Amino acid sequence: MFEFVVQDREARIVIDRGTRRNAVPVAGWNELEKCVRAANTSKASLITITSADPASFCAGADMVELHALAEDGRMRRKFAGSMDSAFGWIRRTNKPTVALISGGCYGVGVALATACDIRVARPDADFAVTPARFGLSYPQTDVEALVRLVGPGHAARMIYGCEHYDGRAAERLGLVELVDEGEDLGRDLIDRIAANASSSLCSLKATMLGRWGSRERFETSFASPDFARAAAQYRGGRG
Structure with a gap:
């Protein structure tokens, strides 16, 4: 699901579950945390999170697995705890973090992106926060991260309305810092950071x-x- 590699001064975490549009299974959060921990102790200068599938950054949590949480309180707590721990490691790592977003970025995919310091997106990236569509709530820390970036009004519009935003619209909101049409997404920014x-x-x-x-x-x-x-x-x- 998650792969980790160090390339020069960049520690790259790659989401690779294209058959499910990079939807994250319950066990995937522990895997992500292990990758972040490894990146944090590597000799790299920064950490990037990207997708092996240009059509999908992350479709959110795997809904096929989530139905099992309805009857299993212990599993719900495990799921929430492991997801929060993985995002916490991304937020607290001692290296700059950059999310490189192409394709769909939905639900906890947006939370994954907002846990990073900087977000770079393709113009045709597609962002949406959709728990209300499925009768779900959203973790407090993830809501607060979204509010810090786009403000309470736009955050409410995204969360309550489940609206979709492309890369340019996300940049105007403040959800994305940079829209990049280059062949190697975010490369100029990555190289500038790594040169320091x-x-x-x-x-x-x-x-x-x-x-x-x-x-x-x-x-x-x-x-x-x-x-x-x-x-x-x-x-x-x-x-």
Whole structure:
């Protein structure tokens, strides 16, 4: 379901279940968390999440399996807990995260994208948050993430109306930061991030997450090997 590979300075997590439009089964959330944990400890500078199927980023949770939750409270708790844990790892990882979205992105697929720092989409990507269509609710943290990005009014419109938005419309809402028509989705942005100092990316991510010690991170960054190299190159260039 999820595959993990490090390419140069990019740790890439690939959703690969095209026969089900990348719908995530109950067991898939533990698999995703393992991939994120591995990416977090890798030597990569950033983490990207993408799909092997250009027609579908993620169709949401696998509805074929979800019907079993109606009669099994223990399984419901396990499902909710494992999904929340996987998204929590994406939000708290010490590396920048980028979702690369092509095709359909529905339900928890949107939650997966909003758990990342940055979202890049194809113009013809299709976004929708549809639990109301199936008589379901939505986790609090995922609703809050959506509200932070698009505001309460647009979030309400998406959640209550189950409306669909293409990549351009999602960009106007603030759900997507960048629409890319290039052959290699998000490549320019990925390369720009990867070209920067890994220590700085890690420190800045911690500060953006509001972690304690931001001043100490700022002050000690002047003693880092990355700064020493950059300063030497700058002095050499000026000479």
